[in-house]
Amino acid sequence: MPPSIQALTHKYLRHNKRFPHVWCPGCGNGIVMGALLRAITRLELEKDEIVLASGIGCSGRMPTYLDFNTLHTTHGRALTFATGIKLANPALNVVAIMGDGDATAIGGNHLIHAARRNLNLTAIIINNSIYGMTGGQYSPTTPFGSTTTTSVYGHIEHAFSIAELTVTAGASFVARSTVYHAALADQLIEQAMMKPGFAVVEIISNCHVQYGRRNKIGNAVDMLASFKEQAVTVKRAATMEKEELRDKITIGVLADRDLPVSTDEYKRIREQARSKREEK
């Protein structure tokens, strides 16, 4: 039996924090937070062993509410702070929570280099295709043709595929889910946190307030329904033509490979440096 939401709430929410939270009713951020907590429960990790770092934006507020070691950094930089934390104390389980604008626009460079560097970190990227907190401007994942407050004539740029990007950049583990597929999201986060090396979970989420409404997709429920419609598993996607896949969301594990993890490799460097010093 999975733990009830109430049990998780009591265990992990900071009751001394001044609730209510800042999220709009129905926002996908809450579902991702639930998925993260369920994954952590299943992994049986102690609260002190976990560090959550976030950037700026609606998703950036998530760590504030949770009773771990938590860090709300500058915009786009969550992974850089996470890198320092992990290198300074490799025993900690460090999870970075980012939005699409955070992780792929201002933080795009850090994302590809974190993947390339392959430290043992977990990145959860909540992709709602929009800048929610600043009022609905287009992000690097806003689909071509969409309407946003900075693309009222229709968006003329093309969207990044976050998961595919990080596969190419060299992450050890890359997976995608949507907030409709919450149970899958739990599972993928759990797998990501267990995986040695840089692990990315992209979760397609709804910002019905800024994106759904403006693009006539509807409210939170309508957006979840659209994710259900659009989702195809990695397995099925492999059998489909490129054209058929155009408006689909591929969900599941996109990459899972064993690469040297730089947190471990550095131990070797230390030994080498020490023995060199002793020789002297």
Place this chain on the structure above:
Amino acid sequence: MTEAKRKRCLLQGNEAIVQGALAARCRFFAGYPITPASEIAEQLSVRLPAVNGTFVQMEDEIASIGAVIGASLAGVKAMTATSGPGFSLMQENLGFACATEVPCVIVNVMRGGPSTGLPTGPAQGDVQMARWGTHGDHPIIVLAVSSVLDCFTITVKAFNLAERYRVPVIILSDEVVAHTRESVELPLNSEVKVVDRIAPAMPPDWYKPYQEDARGVPPMASFGDGYRHHVTGLVHDQDGFPTQNPQEVEKFHLRLSMKITKGLSDIQLTKKYYMDDAELFVVAYGSVARSAMRAVEEARQAGIKAGLLHLITLFPFPRRTLTPYLQQCHSVLVPELNLGQISREVQRVNQRQCAVVKLNRVDGKLITPHEIYNRLVKLDAGRVG
């Protein structure tokens, strides 16, 4: 006894910064290569792993200071080193470290600017940026080095101040200091006084990470040591959570400033030469202070009652040290490798008590002792600039 074991060595300024950092028990460096600071990264990449420390070369300077702050939050003393353009990139996260009270050290081996500027000549153009580069009101500690030995002792001091006051400390160096080799005798590690941040002593449930107290510097818990807490660059209350309550917002700002004000006598470092009976004096810092020292000695030999106030701490500006001399002397000369960034401070403090005279060079060359000497002679003769 220990004297006998000390070794003389021939070092560059950048190398002495590395030695100082290691002596201060810095165990983390993240940086991005840039001239004329790169030797600091190169040497630490070799030496840190040997002492169980960590070196990482990041993708840019923004990432570097981010990683430094992360490492410090995880309980490890951390630093980065850069030059002008890289220092510009670090400003936002520098503000984050100020707001969240994360100790760290940032070395800026200054080069000419603006922009890519003059990478291989000495300059002192980043003085006001070090003070005000990040947005908002905030205290900061800025130290300047002028010799190879300074590079060692001031780096140790920088770490100690960072830990004691929970602030980022900036060390300003310049190309001449960074790359001149000097023979120095460094103290042994056992002789170096090292300060560590104060860890919380109360049970975790009682810990308030930003609690106001007499010292103004709350104890600092590290991630993973059982004192789970929240760190945010948003204005926060004493529990660390974002607040917009005007009383809490004001308290936040006032405490950040107050903790530095309370430590002024500890933080504001200067060296005085021939100041007791001086009738005119030089205020200088960095490599220029070396030229000034020589010029003042020559002036004394020529019978001119000149003195030198050598600034090590540039900010908080050592106003109280300066004031009596502004009353005592008829002129003060401020030579700088910029168009007048510290002379502004001197003028601000002076309040028209004595003549403040500037001597500036921005051609990528050093200010020579001779240039300073000539100005001292003129000032002594004419008592005006």
